[in-house]
Amino acid sequence: MPFINSKISVKLTEEQEKKIKNRLGKAIALIPGKTESWLMVGFEDDYKLYFKGEACEKIVFVEVSIFGSASKTALNSLTVEICDIYNEELGVPKDKIYVKYSETPNWGWNGSNF
Amino acid sequence: MPFINSKISVKLTEEQEKKIKNRLGKAIALIPGKTESWLMVGFEDDYKLYFKGEACEKIVFVEVSIFGSASKTALNSLTVEICDIYNEELGVPKDKIYVKYSETPNWGWNGSNF
Amino acid sequence: MPFINSKISVKLTEEQEKKIKNRLGKAIALIPGKTESWLMVGFEDDYKLYFKGEACEKIVFVEVSIFGSASKTALNSLTVEICDIYNEELGVPKDKIYVKYSETPNWGWNGSNF
Incomplete structure (x- = not known):
């Protein structure tokens, strides 16, 4: 029941999006018990982002x-x-990437909570 | 002080949006002490979403x-x-819907925190 | 390692966005140990928001x-x-502004977690 959502300062091509989605689907298995078969993935590209006060090209x-x-x-x-x-x-330079983790004990799917 | 935000893979008509907003405004009262008079609602339609590795039509x-x-x-x-x-x-098929709950002890409104 | 993301019901000019970004960069220092040099800022304008059941102009x-x-x-x-x-x-009227705080013990940057 994970959801990985990415806000990206640049525009994604469909090919880039698919490739990233596929790789995230494999990466999620690094968390024991999580697999792509329960993963939702979202993308927001062309997003207005600033880091350290600057509108760097890639964030x-x-x-x-x-x-x-x-x-x-x-x-x-x-x-x-x-x-x-x-x-x-x-x-994207790795020092322009933040990954925030949100853990929650309450999650709904298919009409009820887990 | 709740906020319900929906990321929706399809485009919403204004009528659909209003109807969903109205129903969410009633639904929030299922949580004791919460009512539409404190509810903020947000919509992001036409959102790029994948579930189980697939770009299903409705997520x-x-x-x-x-x-x-x-x-x-x-x-x-x-x-x-x-x-x-x-x-x-x-x-939307119910098994293509995730509901994530985020509870927080710190929430601001009107210039100060509750 | 903070991230301030704003969903705004109206359209921002570039000048407004820059000014708000600059002021948020100063404001973050109100939290001990946080400064603009670690702050990421995001904006989503023209966002579909309702408050108390109404689509007020500015939320x-x-x-x-x-x-x-x-x-x-x-x-x-x-x-x-x-x-x-x-x-x-x-x-924006202050009573049409919500500020939600999300604290998390797990945060990644530059290829590893803090």
């Missing part, structure tokens, strides 16, 4: 929302991979 | 942000209603 | 995401300032 803010919680080690591994993905697919 | 991600906390029973009732709303108004 | 929803936590006093001071900023720069 990404990723929010990973998780039902329940995960170990610090697992979340760190996911950050490694997410930064790699945006660096390799879009050329 | 919805709803985030319900709440000042304070609520019982599991109340939140479950709200999920039942939110899934009904999107299923009935837009024809 | 703003601000989400302040913070790595770690902050005192209630500091967060209250930030709310004072954020409401001032949107009131003075865009003429």
Whole structure:
């Protein structure tokens, strides 16, 4: 029951979006018990972002929302991979990428909460 | 002090948006102490969403942000209603709807925190 | 490692956006240990927002995401300032502004978590 949403300062091509989506689908398995078969992925490109007061060309803010919680080690591994993905697919400098984790005990799907 | 924000993979007509907004305004009362008179509602339609690796036609991600906390029973009732709303108004399959709950002890309005 | 994201019901000019960004960059220092040199800022204007069931002309929803936590006093001071900023720069009535705080112990940057 994770949701990975990305706010991206540049425009994505359909091909880039698909590739990133596919890689995020693999990366989520770094969290024990999570797989692409429960993953929702969202993209907001061409987003107005500033970092350190500047409108740098390439900035990404990723929010990973998780039902329940995960170990610090697992979340760190996911950050490694997410930064790699945006660096390799879009050329975003890793020091222009934030990954925020939101863990919550209440999550609904298909008409009821888990 | 709740905020219900919906990311929707399809385009909303103004009529659909108003109807969903009205129904969310009633649904929020399922949480004791919450009413439409404190509810903010946001919509992002035509949103790029994938579920289980697929870009299904109709997917919805709803985030319900709440000042304070609520019982599991109340939140479950709200999920039942939110899934009904999107299923009935837009024809979204209930198993393509996620509802994430974010509870927070810090919430500002009108120049100060509650 | 904070991120301030604003959903705004009206369209922003580039000048308004820059001014608000600059003022948020100063305001974040109201939280001990936070400065503009670690702040990411995002804007979504022309956003579909309703408050108390109405589509008022000017509504703003601000989400302040913070790595770690902050005192209630500091967060209250930030709310004072954020409401001032949107009131003075865009003429948004302060009672049409919500500020949600999300504190999280897990935050990634530059390829690893803090």
